[in-house]
Amino acid sequence: MSDDEQAPAPKEFAGRRWLFPSALVHELDPDAGAPGRRPRRTARDWVVDFFCFLLAVGIGLAAAQSLSEETGLPRSLAILDQTLGALSCGAVWLRRRWPVGLAVAMIPVGLLSNSSGGASMVALFTLAVHRPFRYVAWIGGAGLALIPFFFWVRPDPDLPYLGVVVFTALLTVSITGWGMFVRSKRMLMLSLRDRAHRAETEARLRAEQAQRLAREAIAREMHDVLAHRLTLLSVHAGALEFRPDAPREEIARAAGVIRESAHEALQDLREIIGVLRAGESDESSGGRPQPTLAALAALVAESREAGMEVALDHRVADPAAVPASVGRTAYRIAQEALTNARKHAPGTEVTVRLTGNPGDGLTVTVANPAPPAEIPPVPGSGQGLIGLTERATLAGGRLEHGTRPDGGFEVRGWLPWPRH
Template sequence: MSALPVPLYAPLVLFDEWDEDCGQGRRSVVLVATMVVLVALTVVSWSDRSAASGLLPLDIAVGVLACGLLPLMLRRTVPVALVLVVLAVLSPAATPPATCGALLVAQRRPLVVAIAVGLAGVAGHAVQGLWRPTAGLAFVWWLVLAVVAHAALVASGALTRARRALLVSLRERARRAEAEQAQRVAAARSHERTLIAREMHDVLAHRLSLVAASAGALEYRPDASPEKIARAAGVVRAGVHQALEELREVIGVLRADGTDPAADRPQPVLADLSALLAESRDAGAVVHVDDRVTDPAAAPVTTGRTAYRIVQEGLTNARKHAPGGPVHVRLEGGPGDGLLIELRNPVPGGPPEAPPGSGTGLVGLAERAQLAGGTLGHEITPDGRFRLHAALPWPP
């Protein structure tokens, strides 16, 4: 019984299934051990005829040399596979290692190279079949079996290589998807914290400007009645307390991971403007209001919150840059008509004392209005007043 190439690649397919999970040394040991067994079986099956023709030493030498080349084939796949094809021409003992070489080339190299090595293997076994024919098997059938076996080896190796490439691609896509997801989460978290910081800027600036105005009244009006002094001191105390509470909240939110719903602050709406204006009057500000809003409670949440922040920042700027001056606030609009906001306050004649601040309040207001679908502008009017105006959407 001769050693045909047809069944000899089956153990190597199994070997390939765990090829990626084993080290180079362990793969070499398993490959050499498998091939030694197959080469030994091939030499034994040909021993009678080889001994009769005096070729048994050649078979043994070729088998030992072929097995010795196998560890090198894991690093130099194509050259060693071609050497094994040449050895297969000399002896059937090299058939198992030669078929192993064809399979590994197909698994590790492009399809064109694998086909070329497969054709070389078919040619080598064709020469072997002419020189040392198999008893009971015509040369034509031997050639057909060699072609089928090498075609199966090339196809199996190419499929394995394609599967590996697909797995690598999927792993890379999964890694990129995880990285992109992490970036999106980080960007969303950064965006949310920016919004929170902007909210806190508006709130704290308003609160501290009230405290500064009340403290200024205490400083410049020492002759005020005890009732007014007590009232101003109460405003300062309450303002500082609220400012500390709000600062504690924003620090806690910015330290959190952004996933705690309890960290979200209740957001103001348009109906809260009356309380904001009353708070400014309590601090001593002169605020005139022309409110022509038809139904403040029906205002959209985004529109109401943006309007509140615009008025809040306008009052804060007036206290900073024109302390003691009257502020005129006009609100007009309703469902389907939009919401118009206008604040006017006098511009000081001389250079005022520079108040502390980042100078980004109006920039933040413009961004708020744009995000809400509206517009915001400011200018100095001909009569010497600072005018802050905004138009916000209010769907019907």
């Protein structure tokens, strides 16, 4: 009998099979499939079963040879003993399919046949491996209780009564304990395998969640970047449309801005699509470096070239000291606010104010007065400010925006700037 025997799932696990994957459930309980379907016996199972059969036959033959030494044993009872022993050895091949039935049947057979002792041992071991303790307790206890009665009826010719009873009882308990140990070892291995499977599943889910969060961040970057570029295109294209008689130099400058903005937008779009295909963050994909607070002046200059009036009030002494993530978030807030001001309040002077110190945080404010005249509403998704609010919250800060008493609009964001 091998320690590697497969043990079907105990009955107490029948209501908790959701803890194990289907493959492990089948390995714990081969009968857990469709009703009436027998589990496929592997090559290892055939080897183990053949070994158990040989063990039962060997013990049965040894017991059959000792029948001639029993005094007063009728010939008919000796023939019955050997016949039941042979049938019991053949029944060993059914031990995997009916472990309880075989163990129960071997109790009365063992009272009539001494040569079936090997098959009884195999049946008891199989019961301990394949079924929970309550089956082993009842069936094994019944077998232990009948040992004194058996040797009282058929005493051993070589050993004293008490000695053979104690020896047989210890052998029965040892076989039962061995089977229970094999079962516990098998259940432990399956439990560890299940935990490893769940750990792999959780790791895969965490990786998928991280990928989803990265793609959401990329989507926000796409909105912030492309909205700014496309707004520049719209402003200059509108100027060319409504001023066909503009000077040649102004037309050339507007066309140059349109070409450059279109090129930049296309380049940004290609990088973002490349990141989405690769499933990685844009910073790890070899793309252009993300803007920081030091790029804010260039953003303001670009807006001025597009015809906006922008006043920059930069009161941060050392922009390079601002953490990169904080500076990038402040840049995106200013970029989105300038884009919205260009669309909804054209012709107004926009003020960008930046203040802050380490430990106090970084504050970026973008405000514009009410437009001088009623302008038609510009279509928009309204997701820009929502995305900025989420971005600021994720960075540990906050974002406030709304209409001012004079009819203007203000966006104010605060971001944490830790003290080093």
